[in-house]
Amino acid sequence: MKIFLLSILLALSLFSNESKEAIQVEILEKIFQNISLDEKIIIYSDNEKIIQEFNKNANFSTTQECRKASIIVLEDKKNLKDDFCKKAIFVLKYELLKEIPKSFGSMFWKKGRPNIVLIESRIKEQKISISKELEIYIEERIW
DSSP, X not given: OHHHHHXXXXXXXXXXXXXXXXHXXXXXXXXXXXXXXXXXXXXXXXXXXXXXXXXXXXXXXXXXXXXXXXXXXESOGGGOOGGGGGSEEEESSHHHHHHOTTEEXXXXXXXXXXXXXXXXXXXXXXXXXXXXXXXXXXXXXXX
């Protein structure tokens, strides 16, 4: 009986936990729904799990080729390529905001909570429009 109860509890806990990528993508979708670029939003990421989650939700188009994307979601600087320079770059680590001057924002985890930072000067420079809903995440500079 104990084994049966334990297996049921384990199964329930597995179903109740969303993956980190699923939660990240939900947050990223909210962000991207509240920004406006000069072109349709098509997402490329260096993290295949994130692309899979975007495809599951089907709210945004994705691509396997960075040159076809309008937004690059970057998790690792070593995956940064020269042709990313002409694209809007959104990073998944706060440190990358400092290291990648073309990145306009970041969504990262701190103390188990998601944090969002959008850099005002970079948003203006890249002519990205931000809705009022995202204004609370705008910062003048990187800390």
